[in-house]
Amino acid sequence: MKAVISVTGKDGVGIVAKVSAKCAEYGANIIDISQTVLGGYFAMIMIADVSELSVQFCDFVDYMAAAGKECGLQINTMHEDIFNSMHKI
Amino acid sequence: MSIVTTNDILETINMIQHENLDVRTITMGISLYDCVSDDIGRLCDNIYDKITKKAENIVKVGDGIGKKYGIPIVNKRVSVTPVALIGGKSTSEDYVKIAKTLDRAAKELGINFIGGYSALVQKGMSRGSEELIKSIPQALTETDFLCSSLNVASTKAGINMDAIYMAGKAIKELAYLTKDRNSIGCAKFVVFANAPEDNPFMAGAFHGIGEPECVINVGVSGPGVVAAAIKRAGNCDFGELANIIKKTAYKITSVGQLVATDAAKELGVPFGIVDLSLAPTPAVGDSVARILENMGLEHCGTHGTTAALAMLNDAVKKGGVMASSSVGGLSGAFIPVSEDEGMIEAVNVGALHLNKLEAMTAVCSVGLDMIAIPGDTPVETICGIIADEIAIGVVNTKTTAARLIPAYGKNVGDSVDFGGLLGTAPIMEVSPYSSCEFIRRGGHIPAPMHSLKN
Numbered sequence: 001m002k003a004v005i006s007v008t009g010k011d012g013v014g015i016v017a018k019v020s021a022k023c024a025e026y027g028a029n030i031i032d033i034s035q036t037v038l039g040g041y042f043a044m045i046m047i048a049d050v051s052e053l054s055v056q057f058c059d060f061v062d063y064m065a066a067a068g069k070e071c072g073l074q075i076n077t078m079h080e081d082i083f084n085s086m087h088k089i
Numbered sequence: 090m091s092i093v094t095t096n097d098i099l100e101t102i103n104m105i106q107h108e109n110l111d112v113r114t115i116t117m118g119i120s121l122y123d124c125v126s127d128d129i130g131r132l133c134d135n136i137y138d139k140i141t142k143k144a145e146n147i148v149k150v151g152d153g154i155g156k157k158y159g160i161p162i163v164n165k166r167v168s169v170t171p172v173a174l175i176g177g178k179s180t181s182e183d184y185v186k187i188a189k190t191l192d193r194a195a196k197e198l199g200i201n202f203i204g205g206y207s208a209l210v211q212k213g214m215s216r217g218s219e220e221l222i223k224s225i226p227q228a229l230t231e232t233d234f235l236c237s238s239l240n241v242a243s244t245k246a247g248i249n250m251d252a253i254y255m256a257g258k259a260i261k262e263l264a265y266l267t268k269d270r271n272s273i274g275c276a277k278f279v280v281f282a283n284a285p286e287d288n289p290f291m292a293g294a295f296h297g298i299g300e301p302e303c304v305i306n307v308g309v310s311g312p313g314v315v316a317a318a319i320k321r322a323g324n325c326d327f328g329e330l331a332n333i334i335k336k337t338a339y340k341i342t343s344v345g346q347l348v349a350t351d352a353a354k355e356l357g358v359p360f361g362i363v364d365l366s367l368a369p370t371p372a373v374g375d376s377v378a379r380i381l382e383n384m385g386l387e388h389c390g391t392h393g394t395t396a397a398l399a400m401l402n403d404a405v406k407k408g409g410v411m412a413s414s415s416v417g418g419l420s421g422a423f424i425p426v427s428e429d430e431g432m433i434e435a436v437n438v439g440a441l442h443l444n445k446l447e448a449m450t451a452v453c454s455v456g457l458d459m460i461a462i463p464g465d466t467p468v469e470t471i472c473g474i475i476a477d478e479i480a481i482g483v484v485n486t487k488t489t490a491a492r493l494i495p496a497y498g499k500n501v502g503d504s505v506d507f508g509g510l511l512g513t514a515p516i517m518e519v520s521p522y523s524s525c526e527f528i529r530r531g532g533h534i535p536a537p538m539h540s541l542k543n
Contacts, residue, residue, distance in 0.1 A: 006098065045095055057157060058156045076102065079157045079159075082159065082160065083101055084093060086101055086344060
């Protein structure tokens with residue numbers, strides 16, 4: 001089971017490190033990262049394997065959002081199926 | 090990316106965060122047939138126990154699925170067997186007790202609405218149905234989450250004009266009884282022709298007579314997404330426009346199907362249907378009227394609006410059907426006035442009138458919805474408006490409905506605020522000429538014939 005973690009906010013030092021550390025803390029294995037900075041605005045999309053999470057997926061969603069809020073980032077974690085259902089026929 | 094492209098991911102996130110994409114409702118339909126008892130106390134206990142047991146996890150499961158997919162699931166609701174069918178020898182006082190029981194169950198579950206305080210009277214009225222209709226004003230005044238509906242006509246049965254007259258009187262009384270709250274009682278009561286039996290949307294949801302023991306129906310939303318897609322497309326012809334709407338509807342409905350399948354599995358209940366309706370809210374960017382305006386109309390209600398809506402409605406169905414294993418309910422664009430920011434503005438600038446709305450309902454789902462009219466509108470005029478709307482449904486073999494609010498003490502130029510998803514309704518002008526003699530005839534308008542189609 002995979003999740004898409006999107007991270008947006010003002011660019012700064014160590015954003016990738018912070019988010020990855022949180023993923024590691026809860027047992028989410030990062031598979032792919034796509035990241036860019038446009039006009040000082042940071043945007044990243046991570047794909048992570050969440051089948052071995054140490055917490056419930058719903059709680060993981062909350063913890064990631066809370067961790068983002070602490071450093072002024074918006075972190076949304078969504079199950080991959082919503083993208084698959086919408087964009088694959 | 091390993092699964093879908095970055096652009097696809099960003100598109101989905103943008104739809105949810107900026108274009109108000111949400112799942113409007115997960116509605117659990119519950120049969121009340123086995124609650125029947127000749128003792129009103131036992132009947133109410135049976136109803137309460139069954140609903141609170143069957144739906145005990147609906148809110149938890151709905152919220153969990155919303156979190157899993159990162160999409161708001163706005164409402165969790167329950168619909169039940171039309172109460173008139175299980176009331177037995179209940180009197181109207183007894184029916185009020187059932188109404189309060191349903192409301193108490195809704196509060197216990199923490200759901201947003203419970204529907205099915207309903208009667209099917211298209212061909213005639215049983216004693217129980219008549220008692221239930223009489224009880225509607227009191228039942229909806231003394232409850233908070235209960236919704237009520239009547240099916241007064243069908244293409245096969247014709248139009249029960251006596252039932253429409255009773256409905257008109259109930260609406261008027263309901264407006265008076267809830268006058269301290271802008272006559273909000275009327276927002277919870279809808280009159281149908283050809284009512285669908287698997288509709289997840291309120292106020293008209295009920296668990297139809299041929300439905301299974303328990304079922305999960307899901308209603309999607311997403312007018313903001315369609316409006317934005319049309320705006321992005323810029324100047325293209327109608328063929329291309331229809332394609333854009335179809336593709337967008339496919340995406341919206343896919344989410345509904347995903348949520349419905351998950352919810353059915355987690356609740357251990359069969360999946361019923363996805364209702365692929367475009368359901369607006371009063372929020373900016375969540376309006377069906379704005380879709381029509383993005384197609385090139387200066388204001389919703391001007392000439393061309395019916396054609397634009399017809400195309401929208403058809404394209405939504407074509408795109409949506411492919412995304413779901415089973416489609417039902419109302420399925421189409423909703424055009425409520427108070428619940429749609431663009432409709433409200435169109436009324437306020439004088440672009441949209443009742444007559445045009447009536448024409449629009451001939452080509453889209455539902456009907457005259459959430460329309461406030463002057464509080465002193467005569468009962469027979471209300472019945473005339475309903476009868477017109479119902480006739481459109483009966484003759485065109487489609488669902489139509491009327492949810493009218495004769496806002497007590499208000500007149501054209503005023504508006505009434507219901508708060509939340511029900512929104513704000515500007516009072517619309519009705520014809521000053523009488524329908525009295527017509528409505529007072531009583532009886533039944535025969536079913537239309539189905540040949541000689543002109």
